[in-house]
Amino acid sequence: NNLFGTIEQDAKRRDFSINSLYYNPANGHLIDFNDALSDFHKRQIRSLIPLSYTFSEDPVRMIRALKYQVTTGFKLKYDVKKAIRKNAAMIGTCSTSRLTEEVSKILASGSSCEIFEKLRKYGLLAFILPCWAQYASIGAVSDSLKALDSKIREAVKEGRSIAKEEQIYAFIKPLLVFDSSQDMTPDELFHEAFRQTKILISPMTPPNYELEKAVDMVLQDIGIKRTRARKSAEARAPKKKPNTMGRKSAANEELSVVPAKKHKKRRKKNPKSGKIILPQEPKTLAEEHDL
Template sequence: DFTINSLYYDPTDGQLLDFNNAMADFKKKRVRSILPLPASFSEDPVRMIRAVKYSVTTGFPLQFDVKRAIKKSANELARVSSSRLTEEVSKILSSGDSAKIIAELHRYKLLVYLLPCVSVFSRLHEVYASLQVLDEQIRVLKETDEAVDEGMKGQMLVALVKPIMSVSPTELTPEESFKEIFGQVKTLISPLTPPNYDVEHAAVIILEEAGTAVPKNCLRARRPVRQPGKPGFRAKQQKHGETPRKGKKVTATVAAAPVKSGPSSTSNKKRRRRKPKAATNAIHVKPELPATDD
Protein backbone atom coordinates (compact mmCIF):
# COMPACT_ATOMS: atom_id res chain seq x y z
CA ASP A 1 0.00 0.00 0.00
CA PHE A 2 2.75 2.44 1.00
CA THR A 3 6.43 2.64 0.10
CA ILE A 4 7.70 2.33 3.66
CA ASN A 5 6.33 -1.22 3.94
CA SER A 6 7.25 -2.34 0.40
CA LEU A 7 10.86 -3.42 0.99
CA TYR A 8 11.88 -7.01 0.30
CA TYR A 9 14.71 -8.92 1.95
CA ASP A 10 16.78 -11.51 0.10
CA PRO A 11 18.11 -13.96 2.72
CA THR A 12 20.51 -15.62 0.26
CA ASP A 13 22.81 -12.59 0.00
CA GLY A 14 21.42 -10.43 2.83
CA GLN A 15 20.29 -7.56 0.60
CA LEU A 16 17.25 -5.29 0.75
CA LEU A 17 15.33 -5.01 -2.51
CA ASP A 18 13.69 -1.64 -3.11
CA PHE A 19 11.36 -1.46 -6.12
CA ASN A 20 9.46 1.69 -5.09
CA ASN A 21 12.16 4.11 -3.90
CA ALA A 22 11.21 3.31 -0.33
CA MET A 23 14.67 4.16 1.01
CA ALA A 24 14.32 7.68 -0.33
CA ASP A 25 11.04 8.04 1.59
CA PHE A 26 12.69 6.69 4.72
CA LYS A 27 15.42 9.31 4.40
CA LYS A 28 12.85 12.04 3.81
CA LYS A 29 10.62 10.60 6.59
CA ARG A 30 7.38 10.57 4.68
CA VAL A 31 4.44 8.22 4.14
CA ARG A 32 3.79 7.94 0.40
CA SER A 33 1.26 5.77 -1.41
CA ILE A 34 2.43 3.33 -4.08
CA LEU A 35 -0.92 3.24 -5.88
CA PRO A 36 -2.64 6.29 -7.43
CA LEU A 37 -4.79 8.36 -5.08
CA PRO A 38 -7.64 8.54 -4.29
CA ALA A 39 -8.33 5.36 -6.29
CA SER A 40 -6.26 3.35 -3.80
CA PHE A 41 -8.53 4.34 -0.90
CA SER A 42 -11.66 3.71 -2.94
CA GLU A 43 -10.42 0.22 -3.74
CA ASP A 44 -9.67 -0.54 -0.08
CA PRO A 45 -10.78 2.13 2.42
CA VAL A 46 -8.91 0.38 5.28
CA ARG A 47 -5.71 1.79 3.74
CA MET A 48 -6.67 5.17 5.18
CA ILE A 49 -6.54 3.71 8.68
CA ARG A 50 -3.17 2.12 7.94
CA ALA A 51 -1.81 5.39 6.60
CA VAL A 52 -2.63 7.15 9.85
CA LYS A 53 -1.27 4.24 11.89
CA TYR A 54 2.02 4.17 9.96
CA SER A 55 2.39 7.92 10.35
CA VAL A 56 2.02 7.71 14.14
CA THR A 57 4.18 4.63 14.69
CA THR A 58 7.05 5.89 12.49
CA GLY A 59 6.75 9.57 13.24
CA PHE A 60 6.69 10.30 9.50
CA PRO A 61 4.15 12.91 8.33
CA LEU A 62 1.61 12.05 5.66
CA GLN A 63 2.19 13.50 2.21
CA PHE A 64 -0.17 16.28 1.17
CA ASP A 65 -1.82 14.11 -1.50
CA VAL A 66 -2.44 11.37 1.10
CA LYS A 67 -4.07 13.85 3.48
CA ARG A 68 -6.24 15.27 0.72
CA ALA A 69 -7.29 11.81 -0.46
CA ILE A 70 -8.21 10.77 3.12
CA LYS A 71 -10.46 13.81 3.55
CA LYS A 72 -12.07 13.14 0.20
CA SER A 73 -12.57 9.39 0.72
CA ALA A 74 -13.28 9.18 4.46
CA ASN A 75 -16.92 8.19 3.88
CA GLU A 76 -15.75 5.07 2.02
CA LEU A 77 -15.13 3.47 5.42
CA ALA A 78 -18.90 3.19 5.86
CA ARG A 79 -18.95 0.20 3.49
CA VAL A 80 -16.17 -1.74 5.23
CA SER A 81 -17.30 -4.90 7.04
CA SER A 82 -17.43 -4.87 10.83
CA SER A 83 -14.99 -7.78 11.00
CA ARG A 84 -12.27 -5.82 9.20
CA LEU A 85 -12.86 -2.75 11.34
CA THR A 86 -12.69 -4.93 14.45
CA GLU A 87 -9.37 -6.36 13.33
CA GLU A 88 -7.88 -2.92 12.67
CA VAL A 89 -9.01 -1.48 16.01
CA SER A 90 -7.63 -4.55 17.78
CA LYS A 91 -4.25 -3.93 16.15
CA ILE A 92 -4.38 -0.27 17.14
CA LEU A 93 -5.18 -1.04 20.78
CA SER A 94 -2.31 -3.54 20.95
CA SER A 95 0.21 -1.27 19.22
CA GLY A 96 1.37 0.69 22.25
CA ASP A 97 0.45 3.95 20.46
CA SER A 98 -3.34 3.69 20.57
CA ALA A 99 -3.90 7.09 22.19
CA LYS A 100 -2.04 8.94 19.43
CA ILE A 101 -3.57 6.85 16.65
CA ILE A 102 -7.13 7.31 17.93
CA ALA A 103 -6.50 11.07 18.23
CA GLU A 104 -5.24 11.25 14.63
CA LEU A 105 -8.14 9.17 13.34
CA HIS A 106 -10.47 11.64 15.03
CA ARG A 107 -8.61 14.57 13.46
CA TYR A 108 -8.99 13.10 9.98
CA LYS A 109 -12.69 12.35 10.66
CA LEU A 110 -12.17 8.59 10.35
CA LEU A 111 -12.93 7.65 13.95
CA VAL A 112 -16.65 8.24 13.48
CA TYR A 113 -16.77 5.21 11.16
CA LEU A 114 -14.81 2.96 13.54
CA LEU A 115 -16.14 4.03 16.93
CA PRO A 116 -19.03 6.48 16.48
CA CYS A 117 -19.96 6.53 20.19
CA VAL A 118 -16.39 7.36 21.18
CA SER A 119 -15.96 9.97 18.46
CA VAL A 120 -18.93 12.06 19.63
CA PHE A 121 -17.98 11.97 23.31
CA SER A 122 -17.55 15.54 24.54
CA ARG A 123 -14.70 14.68 26.95
CA LEU A 124 -12.57 12.79 24.44
CA HIS A 125 -9.40 13.75 26.33
CA GLU A 126 -10.46 11.34 29.08
CA VAL A 127 -10.43 8.51 26.54
CA TYR A 128 -6.94 9.55 25.42
CA ALA A 129 -5.71 9.55 29.02
CA SER A 130 -7.13 6.08 29.58
CA LEU A 131 -5.50 4.79 26.39
CA GLN A 132 -2.16 6.27 27.42
CA VAL A 133 -2.20 4.10 30.55
CA LEU A 134 -3.00 1.11 28.34
CA ASP A 135 -0.14 1.99 25.98
CA GLU A 136 2.33 1.97 28.86
CA GLN A 137 1.14 -1.48 29.90
CA ILE A 138 1.37 -2.75 26.32
CA ARG A 139 4.93 -1.50 25.95
CA VAL A 140 5.92 -3.44 29.05
CA LEU A 141 4.34 -6.60 27.61
CA LYS A 142 5.63 -6.05 24.08
CA GLU A 143 8.07 -8.93 24.33
CA THR A 144 5.30 -11.42 25.24
CA ASP A 145 2.91 -11.32 22.29
CA GLU A 146 0.66 -14.03 23.72
CA ALA A 147 0.07 -12.07 26.92
CA VAL A 148 -0.69 -8.93 24.93
CA ASP A 149 -3.06 -10.78 22.59
CA GLU A 150 -5.01 -12.89 25.06
CA GLY A 151 -4.56 -11.51 28.57
CA MET A 152 -5.11 -7.87 27.62
CA LYS A 153 -8.08 -8.08 25.24
CA GLY A 154 -10.66 -7.30 27.90
CA GLN A 155 -8.45 -4.61 29.44
CA MET A 156 -8.13 -2.95 26.02
CA LEU A 157 -11.89 -2.61 25.75
CA VAL A 158 -12.06 -1.25 29.29
CA ALA A 159 -9.49 1.44 28.48
CA LEU A 160 -11.49 2.41 25.42
CA VAL A 161 -15.03 2.61 26.83
CA LYS A 162 -14.88 3.05 30.60
CA PRO A 163 -14.37 6.84 30.45
CA ILE A 164 -17.68 7.22 28.61
CA MET A 165 -19.71 4.68 30.60
CA SER A 166 -22.32 5.10 33.28
CA VAL A 167 -21.73 2.57 36.07
CA SER A 168 -24.31 2.23 38.85
CA PRO A 169 -23.92 -1.28 40.32
CA THR A 170 -25.42 -0.41 43.71
CA GLU A 171 -28.91 0.03 42.23
CA LEU A 172 -29.03 -3.45 40.70
CA THR A 173 -28.28 -7.02 41.65
CA PRO A 174 -24.86 -8.37 40.54
CA GLU A 175 -26.53 -10.34 37.75
CA GLU A 176 -28.46 -7.30 36.55
CA SER A 177 -25.37 -5.11 36.80
CA PHE A 178 -23.40 -7.55 34.67
CA LYS A 179 -26.07 -7.60 31.96
CA GLU A 180 -26.26 -3.81 32.04
CA ILE A 181 -22.49 -3.27 31.71
CA PHE A 182 -22.18 -6.00 29.09
CA GLY A 183 -24.86 -4.28 27.01
CA GLN A 184 -23.23 -0.88 27.43
CA VAL A 185 -19.86 -2.16 26.23
CA LYS A 186 -21.45 -3.81 23.19
CA THR A 187 -23.26 -0.57 22.32
CA LEU A 188 -20.27 1.71 22.82
CA ILE A 189 -17.94 -0.34 20.60
CA SER A 190 -20.52 -0.86 17.83
CA PRO A 191 -20.06 -1.62 14.92
CA LEU A 192 -17.09 -3.63 16.17
CA THR A 193 -17.77 -7.29 16.91
CA PRO A 194 -15.07 -8.73 19.19
CA PRO A 195 -15.68 -12.16 20.78
CA ASN A 196 -18.25 -12.09 23.58
CA TYR A 197 -15.59 -13.62 25.81
CA ASP A 198 -13.57 -10.38 25.59
CA VAL A 199 -16.67 -8.25 26.19
CA GLU A 200 -17.58 -10.33 29.25
CA HIS A 201 -14.02 -9.98 30.53
CA ALA A 202 -14.27 -6.20 30.13
CA ALA A 203 -17.60 -6.13 32.02
CA VAL A 204 -16.08 -8.17 34.86
CA ILE A 205 -13.12 -5.78 35.16
CA ILE A 206 -15.39 -2.72 35.24
CA LEU A 207 -17.69 -4.18 37.90
CA GLU A 208 -14.87 -5.51 40.07
CA GLU A 209 -13.22 -2.08 40.00
CA ALA A 210 -16.57 -0.69 41.18
CA GLY A 211 -16.64 -3.21 44.04
CA THR A 212 -19.16 -5.68 42.60
CA ALA A 213 -18.31 -9.37 42.39
CA VAL A 214 -19.68 -11.08 39.30
CA PRO A 215 -21.27 -14.54 39.84
CA LYS A 216 -19.72 -17.27 37.73
CA ASN A 217 -23.07 -18.26 36.28
CA CYS A 218 -23.15 -14.89 34.46
CA LEU A 219 -20.20 -15.86 32.30
CA ARG A 220 -21.54 -17.80 29.34
CA ALA A 221 -19.11 -17.09 26.49
CA ARG A 222 -16.30 -19.45 25.63
CA ARG A 223 -12.72 -18.37 25.23
CA PRO A 224 -11.67 -18.31 21.54
CA VAL A 225 -8.51 -20.25 20.74
CA ARG A 226 -6.68 -18.49 17.92
CA GLN A 227 -4.28 -20.55 15.87
CA PRO A 228 -0.90 -18.97 15.03
CA GLY A 229 -0.91 -17.28 11.65
CA LYS A 230 -4.70 -17.22 11.49
CA PRO A 231 -5.93 -14.07 13.28
CA GLY A 232 -9.51 -14.37 14.41
CA PHE A 233 -9.63 -18.12 13.67
CA ARG A 234 -11.58 -20.06 16.27
CA ALA A 235 -10.85 -23.72 16.78
CA LYS A 236 -11.47 -25.45 20.09
CA GLN A 237 -13.00 -23.34 22.84
CA GLN A 238 -12.63 -23.29 26.58
CA LYS A 239 -15.31 -22.34 29.05
CA HIS A 240 -15.12 -18.90 30.56
CA GLY A 241 -17.57 -19.72 33.36
CA GLU A 242 -18.76 -22.98 34.83
CA THR A 243 -22.29 -22.87 33.45
CA PRO A 244 -22.58 -24.05 29.81
CA ARG A 245 -24.78 -22.34 27.27
CA LYS A 246 -28.37 -23.51 26.93
CA GLY A 247 -28.90 -25.92 24.09
CA LYS A 248 -25.30 -27.17 24.23
CA LYS A 249 -25.94 -30.26 26.37
CA VAL A 250 -23.96 -33.36 25.56
CA THR A 251 -26.99 -35.56 26.20
CA ALA A 252 -28.56 -34.28 22.99
CA THR A 253 -25.87 -35.91 20.88
CA VAL A 254 -25.79 -39.08 22.96
CA ALA A 255 -29.56 -39.55 22.68
CA ALA A 256 -29.34 -39.36 18.92
CA ALA A 257 -26.96 -42.31 18.69
CA PRO A 258 -29.54 -45.14 19.16
CA VAL A 259 -31.46 -43.87 16.13
CA LYS A 260 -28.83 -45.55 13.95
CA SER A 261 -30.27 -48.95 14.90
CA GLY A 262 -33.56 -48.00 13.23
CA PRO A 263 -32.59 -48.67 9.61
CA SER A 264 -31.22 -52.14 10.41
CA SER A 265 -34.45 -53.20 12.17
CA THR A 266 -36.49 -51.81 9.28
CA SER A 267 -34.44 -53.73 6.77
CA ASN A 268 -35.02 -56.92 8.76
CA LYS A 269 -38.76 -56.38 8.59
CA LYS A 270 -38.57 -55.98 4.84
CA ARG A 271 -36.73 -59.27 4.54
CA ARG A 272 -39.49 -61.04 6.50
CA ARG A 273 -42.12 -59.58 4.22
CA ARG A 274 -40.44 -60.84 1.07
CA LYS A 275 -41.06 -64.53 2.01
CA PRO A 276 -44.86 -64.22 2.24
CA LYS A 277 -44.89 -62.37 -1.06
CA ALA A 278 -43.06 -65.25 -2.71
CA ALA A 279 -45.63 -67.73 -1.31
CA THR A 280 -48.47 -65.59 -2.60
CA ASN A 281 -47.01 -65.59 -6.08
CA ALA A 282 -46.87 -69.42 -6.01
CA ILE A 283 -50.57 -69.61 -5.14
CA HIS A 284 -51.48 -67.64 -8.25
CA VAL A 285 -49.87 -70.29 -10.38
CA LYS A 286 -51.96 -73.20 -8.99
CA PRO A 287 -55.28 -72.30 -10.74
CA GLU A 288 -53.68 -73.31 -14.04
CA LEU A 289 -53.36 -76.97 -12.90
CA PRO A 290 -57.07 -77.84 -13.00
CA ALA A 291 -57.27 -76.45 -16.52
CA THR A 292 -54.74 -78.99 -17.75
CA ASP A 293 -56.66 -81.93 -16.16
CA ASP A 294 -59.87 -81.07 -18.08
Protein backbone atom coordinates in the same frame (compact mmCIF):
# COMPACT_ATOMS: atom_id res chain seq x y z
CA ASN B 1 -8.60 -14.60 -7.57
CA ASN B 2 -5.08 -13.76 -6.54
CA LEU B 3 -2.71 -12.65 -9.28
CA PHE B 4 0.76 -14.10 -9.05
CA GLY B 5 3.71 -12.55 -10.81
CA THR B 6 7.28 -11.49 -10.35
CA ILE B 7 8.65 -9.87 -7.22
CA GLU B 8 8.73 -6.54 -9.05
CA GLN B 9 5.08 -6.83 -10.05
CA ASP B 10 4.20 -7.60 -6.44
CA ALA B 11 6.15 -4.56 -5.22
CA LYS B 12 4.25 -2.31 -7.62
CA ARG B 13 0.95 -3.49 -6.13
CA ARG B 14 1.85 -2.39 -2.59
CA ASP B 15 -0.11 0.46 -1.03
CA PHE B 16 2.75 2.62 0.28
CA SER B 17 6.41 2.82 -0.68
CA ILE B 18 7.74 2.08 2.82
CA ASN B 19 5.83 -1.20 2.69
CA SER B 20 7.42 -2.35 -0.58
CA LEU B 21 11.02 -3.20 0.31
CA TYR B 22 12.26 -6.78 -0.01
CA TYR B 23 15.12 -8.45 1.83
CA ASN B 24 17.36 -11.06 0.24
CA PRO B 25 18.57 -13.37 3.05
CA ALA B 26 21.16 -14.97 0.74
CA ASN B 27 23.29 -11.83 0.45
CA GLY B 28 21.71 -9.49 3.02
CA HIS B 29 20.69 -6.93 0.38
CA LEU B 30 17.52 -4.83 0.30
CA ILE B 31 15.63 -4.88 -2.99
CA ASP B 32 13.89 -1.60 -3.83
CA PHE B 33 11.70 -1.28 -6.93
CA ASN B 34 9.86 1.90 -5.88
CA ASP B 35 12.56 4.26 -4.62
CA ALA B 36 11.33 3.43 -1.11
CA LEU B 37 14.73 4.03 0.48
CA SER B 38 14.52 7.63 -0.64
CA ASP B 39 11.23 7.94 1.26
CA PHE B 40 12.88 6.41 4.32
CA HIS B 41 15.62 9.01 4.17
CA LYS B 42 13.02 11.76 3.75
CA ARG B 43 10.90 10.14 6.50
CA GLN B 44 7.75 10.39 4.41
CA ILE B 45 4.83 8.11 3.50
CA ARG B 46 4.03 8.05 -0.20
CA SER B 47 1.23 6.18 -1.97
CA LEU B 48 2.26 3.84 -4.78
CA ILE B 49 -1.28 3.50 -6.11
CA PRO B 50 -2.81 6.60 -7.74
CA LEU B 51 -4.63 8.67 -5.13
CA SER B 52 -7.53 9.15 -7.52
CA TYR B 53 -8.78 5.67 -6.63
CA THR B 54 -6.56 3.95 -4.03
CA PHE B 55 -8.74 4.84 -1.02
CA SER B 56 -12.04 4.24 -2.80
CA GLU B 57 -10.70 0.87 -3.96
CA ASP B 58 -9.79 -0.09 -0.37
CA PRO B 59 -10.72 2.45 2.33
CA VAL B 60 -8.79 0.55 5.02
CA ARG B 61 -5.63 1.93 3.38
CA MET B 62 -6.46 5.26 5.04
CA ILE B 63 -6.25 3.60 8.46
CA ARG B 64 -2.99 1.95 7.48
CA ALA B 65 -1.51 5.27 6.37
CA LEU B 66 -2.28 6.90 9.72
CA LYS B 67 -1.01 3.87 11.63
CA TYR B 68 2.26 4.05 9.69
CA GLN B 69 2.51 7.76 10.46
CA VAL B 70 2.17 7.15 14.21
CA THR B 71 4.31 4.02 14.51
CA THR B 72 7.18 5.25 12.29
CA GLY B 73 7.11 8.95 13.09
CA PHE B 74 7.16 9.68 9.35
CA LYS B 75 5.07 12.44 7.79
CA LEU B 76 2.30 11.94 5.26
CA LYS B 77 2.83 13.65 1.93
CA TYR B 78 0.44 16.54 1.41
CA ASP B 79 -1.44 14.81 -1.41
CA VAL B 80 -1.99 11.74 0.81
CA LYS B 81 -3.38 13.91 3.63
CA LYS B 82 -5.72 15.67 1.21
CA ALA B 83 -6.95 12.37 -0.26
CA ILE B 84 -7.66 10.91 3.21
CA ARG B 85 -9.78 13.91 4.21
CA LYS B 86 -11.62 13.78 0.89
CA ASN B 87 -12.40 10.05 1.13
CA ALA B 88 -12.91 9.75 4.91
CA ALA B 89 -16.59 8.79 4.59
CA MET B 90 -15.64 5.81 2.42
CA ILE B 91 -14.38 3.97 5.51
CA GLY B 92 -18.01 3.47 6.48
CA THR B 93 -18.50 1.18 3.47
CA CYS B 94 -16.07 -1.43 4.84
CA SER B 95 -17.43 -4.61 6.38
CA THR B 96 -18.02 -4.65 10.14
CA SER B 97 -15.76 -7.66 10.57
CA ARG B 98 -12.85 -5.94 8.86
CA LEU B 99 -13.23 -2.74 10.88
CA THR B 100 -13.50 -4.81 14.07
CA GLU B 101 -10.18 -6.42 13.20
CA GLU B 102 -8.57 -3.03 12.55
CA VAL B 103 -9.78 -1.61 15.88
CA SER B 104 -8.46 -4.71 17.63
CA LYS B 105 -5.06 -4.23 15.99
CA ILE B 106 -4.99 -0.57 17.05
CA LEU B 107 -5.75 -1.46 20.68
CA ALA B 108 -2.92 -4.02 20.63
CA SER B 109 -0.41 -1.72 18.92
CA GLY B 110 0.96 0.10 21.95
CA SER B 111 0.12 3.40 20.20
CA SER B 112 -3.67 3.32 20.36
CA CYS B 113 -4.11 6.77 21.91
CA GLU B 114 -2.18 8.51 19.12
CA ILE B 115 -3.75 6.43 16.34
CA PHE B 116 -7.31 7.09 17.52
CA GLU B 117 -6.47 10.79 17.75
CA LYS B 118 -5.23 10.75 14.13
CA LEU B 119 -8.40 8.96 13.03
CA ARG B 120 -10.46 11.62 14.79
CA LYS B 121 -8.42 14.47 13.31
CA TYR B 122 -8.85 13.22 9.74
CA GLY B 123 -12.57 12.51 10.14
CA LEU B 124 -12.45 8.71 9.99
CA LEU B 125 -13.26 7.87 13.61
CA ALA B 126 -16.86 9.09 13.40
CA PHE B 127 -17.52 6.51 10.67
CA ILE B 128 -15.67 3.67 12.44
CA LEU B 129 -16.98 4.14 16.01
CA PRO B 130 -19.84 6.69 15.82
CA CYS B 131 -20.76 6.60 19.52
CA TRP B 132 -17.29 6.20 21.06
CA ALA B 133 -15.94 8.95 18.79
CA GLN B 134 -18.12 11.54 20.57
CA TYR B 135 -16.14 11.00 23.77
CA ALA B 136 -12.69 10.31 22.29
CA SER B 137 -11.31 13.73 23.26
CA ILE B 138 -12.24 13.38 26.95
CA GLY B 139 -9.18 13.38 29.18
CA ALA B 140 -10.16 10.21 31.06
CA VAL B 141 -10.40 8.31 27.75
CA SER B 142 -6.95 9.46 26.64
CA ASP B 143 -5.46 8.62 30.04
CA SER B 144 -6.93 5.12 29.95
CA LEU B 145 -5.56 4.45 26.45
CA LYS B 146 -2.14 5.85 27.37
CA ALA B 147 -2.02 3.51 30.37
CA LEU B 148 -2.92 0.60 28.09
CA ASP B 149 -0.23 1.58 25.57
CA SER B 150 2.40 1.74 28.30
CA LYS B 151 1.30 -1.65 29.61
CA ILE B 152 1.47 -3.23 26.15
CA ARG B 153 4.92 -1.82 25.38
CA GLU B 154 6.22 -3.14 28.69
CA ALA B 155 4.67 -6.54 28.02
CA VAL B 156 6.31 -6.70 24.58
CA LYS B 157 9.71 -6.05 26.14
CA GLU B 158 9.13 -8.94 28.53
CA GLY B 159 7.82 -11.27 25.81
CA ARG B 160 4.28 -11.24 27.16
CA SER B 161 0.94 -10.26 25.66
CA ILE B 162 -2.04 -8.39 27.06
CA ALA B 163 -5.36 -10.23 26.91
CA LYS B 164 -8.06 -8.88 24.60
CA GLU B 165 -10.46 -8.31 27.48
CA GLU B 166 -7.89 -6.06 29.20
CA GLN B 167 -7.62 -3.99 26.03
CA ILE B 168 -11.40 -3.65 25.77
CA TYR B 169 -11.54 -2.81 29.49
CA ALA B 170 -9.24 0.18 28.95
CA PHE B 171 -11.31 1.19 25.93
CA ILE B 172 -14.69 1.26 27.71
CA LYS B 173 -13.92 1.85 31.40
CA PRO B 174 -14.02 5.69 31.44
CA LEU B 175 -17.36 5.84 29.64
CA LEU B 176 -19.55 3.39 31.55
CA VAL B 177 -22.03 5.15 33.84
CA PHE B 178 -23.87 3.60 36.81
CA ASP B 179 -26.87 5.17 38.54
CA SER B 180 -26.19 4.89 42.27
CA SER B 181 -29.79 5.86 43.06
CA GLN B 182 -31.07 2.58 41.65
CA ASP B 183 -30.88 -0.50 43.83
CA MET B 184 -29.56 -3.08 41.37
CA THR B 185 -28.23 -6.60 41.89
CA PRO B 186 -24.75 -7.51 40.55
CA ASP B 187 -26.35 -9.32 37.62
CA GLU B 188 -28.55 -6.32 36.82
CA LEU B 189 -25.53 -4.02 36.94
CA PHE B 190 -23.67 -6.37 34.64
CA HIS B 191 -26.46 -6.40 32.06
CA GLU B 192 -26.69 -2.60 32.17
CA ALA B 193 -22.92 -2.23 31.72
CA PHE B 194 -22.95 -4.81 28.93
CA ARG B 195 -25.76 -2.92 27.18
CA GLN B 196 -23.80 0.35 27.39
CA THR B 197 -20.68 -1.37 26.07
CA LYS B 198 -22.47 -2.75 23.01
CA ILE B 199 -23.74 0.75 22.21
CA LEU B 200 -20.34 2.37 22.75
CA ILE B 201 -18.44 0.03 20.44
CA SER B 202 -21.18 -0.33 17.81
CA PRO B 203 -20.93 -1.45 15.03
CA MET B 204 -17.84 -3.40 16.14
CA THR B 205 -18.48 -7.07 16.92
CA PRO B 206 -15.74 -8.56 19.11
CA PRO B 207 -16.57 -11.93 20.73
CA ASN B 208 -19.14 -11.61 23.51
CA TYR B 209 -17.04 -13.62 25.96
CA GLU B 210 -14.28 -10.97 25.68
CA LEU B 211 -16.82 -8.21 26.28
CA GLU B 212 -18.22 -10.06 29.30
CA LYS B 213 -14.78 -10.38 30.87
CA ALA B 214 -14.05 -6.69 30.21
CA VAL B 215 -17.34 -5.62 31.80
CA ASP B 216 -16.67 -7.83 34.83
CA MET B 217 -13.29 -6.11 35.23
CA VAL B 218 -15.04 -2.72 35.27
CA LEU B 219 -17.51 -3.95 37.90
CA GLN B 220 -14.71 -5.34 40.06
CA ASP B 221 -13.16 -1.86 40.09
CA ILE B 222 -16.24 -0.60 41.95
CA GLY B 223 -16.32 -3.59 44.29
CA ILE B 224 -18.94 -5.68 42.50
CA LYS B 225 -18.31 -9.30 41.61
CA ARG B 226 -20.79 -11.62 39.98
CA THR B 227 -20.85 -15.19 41.28
CA ARG B 228 -21.50 -16.56 37.80
CA ALA B 229 -19.10 -14.25 35.97
CA ARG B 230 -16.30 -16.74 35.41
CA LYS B 231 -18.60 -19.59 34.45
CA SER B 232 -20.56 -17.41 32.02
CA ALA B 233 -17.44 -16.12 30.23
CA GLU B 234 -15.84 -19.55 30.03
CA ALA B 235 -19.02 -20.99 28.58
CA ARG B 236 -18.84 -18.51 25.69
CA ALA B 237 -15.13 -18.98 25.05
CA PRO B 238 -14.32 -20.96 21.89
CA LYS B 239 -13.48 -24.58 22.59
CA LYS B 240 -10.62 -26.31 20.84
CA LYS B 241 -11.69 -29.25 18.75
CA PRO B 242 -9.97 -32.54 19.62
CA ASN B 243 -7.31 -33.58 17.15
CA THR B 244 -8.40 -36.85 15.57
CA MET B 245 -5.70 -36.88 12.89
CA GLY B 246 -4.38 -40.41 12.44
CA ARG B 247 -6.87 -41.84 14.96
CA LYS B 248 -10.38 -43.16 14.93
CA SER B 249 -13.12 -40.59 14.82
CA ALA B 250 -14.69 -39.52 18.10
CA ALA B 251 -17.81 -41.48 17.23
CA ASN B 252 -15.83 -44.66 16.56
CA GLU B 253 -13.83 -44.17 19.74
CA GLU B 254 -17.04 -43.86 21.70
CA LEU B 255 -18.41 -47.01 20.14
CA SER B 256 -15.18 -48.87 20.84
CA VAL B 257 -15.23 -47.83 24.51
CA VAL B 258 -18.90 -48.25 25.35
CA PRO B 259 -19.81 -51.96 25.45
CA ALA B 260 -22.74 -53.06 23.39
CA LYS B 261 -25.96 -53.41 25.33
CA LYS B 262 -26.77 -57.00 26.09
CA HIS B 263 -30.29 -58.18 25.46
CA LYS B 264 -31.85 -60.73 27.72
CA LYS B 265 -32.93 -63.86 25.97
CA ARG B 266 -36.64 -64.34 26.26
CA ARG B 267 -38.09 -67.76 26.00
CA LYS B 268 -41.15 -68.11 23.83
CA LYS B 269 -43.44 -71.08 23.45
CA ASN B 270 -44.56 -72.35 20.10
CA PRO B 271 -48.35 -72.16 20.30
CA LYS B 272 -48.68 -75.33 18.24
CA SER B 273 -46.02 -77.61 19.64
CA GLY B 274 -45.68 -76.03 23.08
CA LYS B 275 -41.87 -76.13 22.78
CA ILE B 276 -39.73 -73.28 24.09
CA ILE B 277 -38.02 -71.25 21.33
CA LEU B 278 -34.80 -69.30 22.07
CA PRO B 279 -34.42 -66.09 20.02
CA GLN B 280 -31.28 -65.81 17.86
CA GLU B 281 -28.64 -63.14 18.56
CA PRO B 282 -28.99 -60.17 16.18
CA LYS B 283 -26.28 -60.15 13.54
CA THR B 284 -26.36 -56.44 12.71
CA LEU B 285 -27.18 -53.15 14.43
CA ALA B 286 -30.28 -52.90 12.27
CA GLU B 287 -31.51 -56.32 13.43
CA GLU B 288 -30.73 -55.41 17.04
CA HIS B 289 -32.75 -52.21 16.64
CA ASP B 290 -35.69 -54.16 15.18
CA LEU B 291 -35.68 -56.48 18.16
